[in-house]
Amino acid sequence: MRKYILLLLFPCASYIHAQKIDYQTIDSVLQSHAVNDQFSAVVLIAEKGKIKYEKAFGYRDLTSKTLLQTTDIFELASVSKQFTAMVIMILKEKKLLQYDDLIEKYLDIPYKGITIRHLLTHTSGLPNYMNVMSQYWDKTKVAGNAEILSYLNQYKPPKLAEPGEKYEYSNTGYVMLASIAEKITGKDFASLCMENIFQPLQMTHTAIRNKEEKDKVENFATGYIYNTSTSRYERADAFPSSNYVYWLGNRRGPGNISSTAEDLLLWDKALYTSQLVAKSTLEEAFQPMHLLNGKMANYGFGWLLIPNSRVGKIVWHNGDNPGFQTAIVRYIDQKNTLIILCNSASDKSLDTIKEIERIIIKQ
Secondary structure, three states: OOOOOOOOOOOOOOOOOOOOOOHHHHHHHHHHHOHHHOOOEEEEEEEOOEEEEEEEEOEEEOOOOEEOOOOOEEEOHHHHHHHHHHHHHHHHHOOOOOOOOEHHHOOOOOOOOOEHHHHHOOOOOOOOHHHHHHHHOOOOOOOEHHHHHHHHHHHOOOOOOOOOOOOOOOHHHHHHHHHHHHHHHOOOHHHHHHHHHHOOOOOOOOEEOOHHHHHOOOOEOOOEEEEOOOOEEEEHHHOHHHOHHHHOOEOOOOOOEEEOHHHHHHHHHHOOOOOOOOHHHHHHHOOOEEOOOOOEEOEOOOOEEEEEEOOEEEEEEEEEEOOEEEEEEEEOOOOEEEEEEEOEEOHHHHHHHHHHHHHHHOO
């Protein structure tokens, strides 16, 4: 759940023009980085919804030397947050909630004055639930949202800031968003995503899956972490630091959606239409949050924002779970899309992702 910064922060340009993407250079970079198993991923680039580049590099399973396929399923990690935000937007359009509702209207929590908008934009000031769960939770059991909220109530870790005071990336906030959606509808959050997003968009390979369900999916990519001590990639589940994926395996909201590159392209294309929510609702999701001090935080509803690049408005998100590094970048004015699903987590993989982004943007 670590965050990294895309190298796309450009000064405002006086004009925006269509950029021709250099696919030959992109392919050369990816091929060179994939040598000696240094980069294992599916990379998809689309222009106006049409796939222009799609390749798989490396292995779904290193032990068996099973090659990755473009149809393989990856853990999305924090890329999941945009789907959580979409569920909230759908409920808002149905008039089942308002963005400025206080969350104590829906949840029993020890933190007051926080709105749904604060949760969506990471400006709630909530503490990180991982600290409490890591310290007190029995790791032989699997926790979900109810247990996380219960432990926040029991131990009451202090807020990191007052609501609206500053941007502070918060997985806790997205746990609460999913829990609010469940409270309002009386439905499991996995079902809400399936019924409201995945099925309408025919994202047939996308779901919130628990460990047992993932293990049954033949083409689910195995996550690997580069071990600097052995100078090789090893299964992420071999590292004790990765265990939280299992004992927090039932959490919903901040992550835990798994998908394919082409399913994510279906999602991307839907965001240019009114298929899920009105275009005005989507436009609000891509607006920065105004902080109490008058400054703006460039995070909308489940999307990081780059409003003034040389190619126009960009919205994006990345994900980082043990063994997986993912990214979706939407060049909205150009209607171009970059999707990278990587199952070989390392600084080298991050460098590869950033290099591809630089080529597309022509830095």
